[in-house]
Amino acid sequence: MNNQLGETSKFAAVLVAGSWGTALASVLACNGYQVKLWTRSAEQAEDINQNRMNSKFLPGVMLPARIQATTDMEFALQHAELALFVAPSGAMREVAKQAAVHLSEETLVVHATKGFETTSLKRMTTVLAEELGRSQEQLVVLSGPSHAEEVILKQPTTVVVASASIASAEQAQDALMNTDFRVYTNPDVVGVEVAGAIKNIIALGAGLTDGLQFGDNAKAALLTRGLAEISRLGTAMGASPLTFAGLAGVGDLVVTCTSKHSRNWRAGYMLADGTPLEDVLSKMGMVVEGVKTTRAAYDLAKEYDVEMPITFQLYEVLFANKSPRTAVEHLMGRLRTHEIEDLG
Numbered sequence: 001m002n003n004q005l006g007e008t009s010k011f012a013a014v015l016v017a018g019s020w021g022t023a024l025a026s027v028l029a030c031n032g033y034q035v036k037l038w039t040r041s042a043e044q045a046e047d048i049n050q051n052r053m054n055s056k057f058l059p060g061v062m063l064p065a066r067i068q069a070t071t072d073m074e075f076a077l078q079h080a081e082l083a084l085f086v087a088p089s090g091a092m093r094e095v096a097k098q099a100a101v102h103l104s105e106e107t108l109v110v111h112a113t114k115g116f117e118t119t120s121l122k123r124m125t126t127v128l129a130e131e132l133g134r135s136q137e138q139l140v141v142l143s144g145p146s147h148a149e150e151v152i153l154k155q156p157t158t159v160v161v162a163s164a165s166i167a168s169a170e171q172a173q174d175a176l177m178n179t180d181f182r183v184y185t186n187p188d189v190v191g192v193e194v195a196g197a198i199k200n201i202i203a204l205g206a207g208l209t210d211g212l213q214f215g216d217n218a219k220a221a222l223l224t225r226g227l228a229e230i231s232r233l234g235t236a237m238g239a240s241p242l243t244f245a246g247l248a249g250v251g252d253l254v255v256t257c258t259s260k261h262s263r264n265w266r267a268g269y270m271l272a273d274g275t276p277l278e279d280v281l282s283k284m285g286m287v288v289e290g291v292k293t294t295r296a297a298y299d300l301a302k303e304y305d306v307e308m309p310i311t312f313q314l315y316e317v318l319f320a321n322k323s324p325r326t327a328v329e330h331l332m333g334r335l336r337t338h339e340i341e342d343l344g
């Protein structure tokens, strides 16, 4: 496409304008894309276009001029080389349905959402494949240790893009990579999606552990045994065990369990002092994927017949009024077991 000055423009669409969508729109804009950032909120679109800021989700940070917010899905997807879906997992199907009628076959589809569809237990690439009529080779997932608050400030960040097609993964890598934002590829879509989703459960647990004033030993135990649990479910679902040692696995687990930016960690911390779940979620005002993911993982663990003791205890804390201290007692009081066999 040529613009009015005769220069070649490349376009990208980002759906939706939450914290992560806005930060990734900024990466694409820095890489030379004209970015249309879709939101269902006219007020938010006006805020971004007039004040050059997403005041609700990333206050105080000026957005590049190449980002244009819009509530018009057709306009957002027009001429897009790449469409980046960043809706919360619970809204992915609804957003994809709206996009499907306007999306060109030529547009590369990438998503950066971390979670499952709780009703069907489907991964996000499956939801997108169904709604957009695409094969797995035409879809890419982006994941890894990456808080929007740091990416928008161009702080060094590494992520991974996974696809059943190396060509699609490399296309996404080329579009998103720059000297502040390093992108690796991985063929293991299942592993990257499962790791990105389940680490949020462990991050809720890390917040709880810190809120209960336990020490570094407890946090290290949670991360390590949490990783064992993630790997066990992931490999049962068909993932490569190596993925869990990478950016989407241990990398994201470390950042989400230790960062002050983590919504999941903060929610866990508030739960520790007995604040009811509904109050925690309304105080957060942002998506806390780990809550819905705990339900999904609880069901997936049963479906795949894998042991996920941390997830099961957290499920009871979140949805069955178990006290966090009792949950810890139950975890520590489990029958003896073997570490390596557990890692499968």
Ligand SMILES: NC(=O)c1ccc[n+]([C@@H]2O[C@H](COP(=O)([O-])OP(=O)(O)OC[C@H]3O[C@@H](n4cnc5c(N)ncnc54)[C@H](O)[C@@H]3O)[C@@H](O)[C@H]2O)c1
Pocket: 016, 017, 018, 019, 020, 021, 040, 057, 086, 087, 088, 089, 091, 094, 095, 112, 113, 114, 115, 146, 147, 148, 149, 285, 286, 287, 289
């Ligand atoms: N924030 C981060 O640093 C970060 C980093 C990596 C991955 N993620 C993942 O990205 C996804 C989005 O998270 P976020 O942090 O941007 O969330 P957020 O809470 O900052 O924003 C969510 C946005 O989704 C919109 N939305 C909700 N339901 C919608 C619907 N039905 N239709 C249209 N829009 C809808 C909201 O209005 C809001 O603008 C999550 O899966 C999260 O785990 C977030």
Ligand SMILES: O=P(O)(O)OC[C@H](O)CO
Pocket: 114, 144, 145, 146, 147, 200, 203, 252, 255, 256, 261, 262, 263, 264, 265, 287, 288, 289
């Ligand atoms: O803020 P959280 O806990 O939703 O985590 C965000 C990202 O997944 C970190 O990589």
